[in-house]
Amino acid sequence: xxxxxxxxxxxxxxxxxxxxxxxxxxxxxxxxxxxxxxxxxxxxxxxxxxxxxxxxxxxxxxxxxxxxxxxxxxxxxxxxxxxxxxxxxxxxxxxxxxxxxxxxxxxxxxxxxx
Amino acid sequence: xxxxxxxxxxxxxxxxxxxxxxxxxxxxxxxxxxxxxxxxxxxxxxxxxxxxxxxxxxxxxxxxxxxxxxxxxxxxxxxxxxxxxxxxxxxxxxxxxxxxxxxxxxxxx
Numbered sequence: 528x529x530x531x532x533x534x535x536x537x538x539x540x541x542x543x544x545x546x547x548x549x550x551x552x553x554x555x556x557x558x559x560x561x562x563x564x565x566x567x568x569x570x571x572x573x574x575x576x577x578x579x580x581x582x583x584x585x586x587x588x589x590x591x592x593x594x595x596x597x598x599x600x601x602x603x604x605x606x607x608x609x610x611x612x613x614x615x616x617x618x619x620x621x622x623x624x625x626x627x628x629x630x631x632x633x634x635x636x637x638x639x640x641x
Numbered sequence: 642x643x644x645x646x647x648x649x650x651x652x653x654x655x656x657x658x659x660x661x662x663x664x665x666x667x668x669x670x671x672x673x674x675x676x677x678x679x680x681x682x683x684x685x686x687x688x689x690x691x692x693x694x695x696x697x698x699x700x701x702x703x704x705x706x707x708x709x710x711x712x713x714x715x716x717x718x719x720x721x722x723x724x725x726x727x728x729x730x731x732x733x734x735x736x737x738x739x740x741x742x743x744x745x746x747x748x749x750x
Contacts, residue, residue: 558736560736560737560738562738564682567742568742569645569727569729569740569741569742569743570684570727570729570738570740571740572737572738572739575736575737577736582736583736583737585737616682618682618684620684620738629672629674629686629689630672630674630686630729630738631686632676632683632684632686633683634681634682634683635682635683637682
C-alpha cells in the first residue's frame with residue numbers, strides 16, 4: 528500500500544492554459560474524491576467516483592472542469608482556460624465501500640495561475 | 642449540506658501544555674475524521690471516529706454523535722504538533738466529506 532499519489536506536486540500555468548492533474552488511489556479503494564482548498568479554508572468537495580462512475584459533482588465544478596476515472600483506477604482532473612481564481616491546492620482522496628470507511632488523502636497538487 | 646464548526650480558530654501553546662479542540666456538526670453523520678495538515682499541505686488522518694473514544698499516544702478523540710460534537714485532545718504538546726487540525730464529517734447518504742475551517746495550532750518551544 529503506497530498511499531494516494533498525486534502528480535504533479537506543483538503546477539504554474541499562464542491564465543487561459545489548460546492543465547491536467549492525475550491521482551492514483553490506494554489500489555483496493557473503489558471510491559475516489561477530488562477536493563479544492565484555498566488559503567485559510569477547509570477543503571471543498573468537487574466530485575467523486577465509485578469505480579468508473581461519477582456519482583456526484585459539486586456546483587463548484589464549473590463547465591471548465593472535467594474529471595474522469597476511465598477504468599476505475601486512476602483519475603484525472605482537467606481545468607480548461609484557467610483563471611487566477613483557480614489557484615488552489617487540489618486534493619485527491621480514496622476510500623473503500625467496505626471496511627471502516629476512512630478516507631486517505633494524497634499530498635495534493637498546488638496550482639498557481641499567473 | 643452539513644455545517645461543521647471548529648473552535649477555537651487559533652490556539653497558541655507552549656511546549657508541554659495540553660489542549661482541547663472542538664468540532665460541532667449540524668446533522669447526523671456516519672463518518673467523522675480528524676486530520677492534521679502538515680506544512681506541505683498533506684492531510685494526515687489522525688482518527689476515524691464516528692462515535693466513541695479512541696487514543697493514539699498523546700492524542701485522543703471523543704465523538705458524542707447524539708449531541709453532534711467531537712473533541713480532539715492533545716497532551717504534552719510538542720512543536721511538531723503545530724499545523725492546522727481539521728474535522729470532517731459525512732452524512733448518511735452522500736459520499737462527500739464536509740470540512741470545518743480548521744484550528745490553527747502553534748506550539749512554541
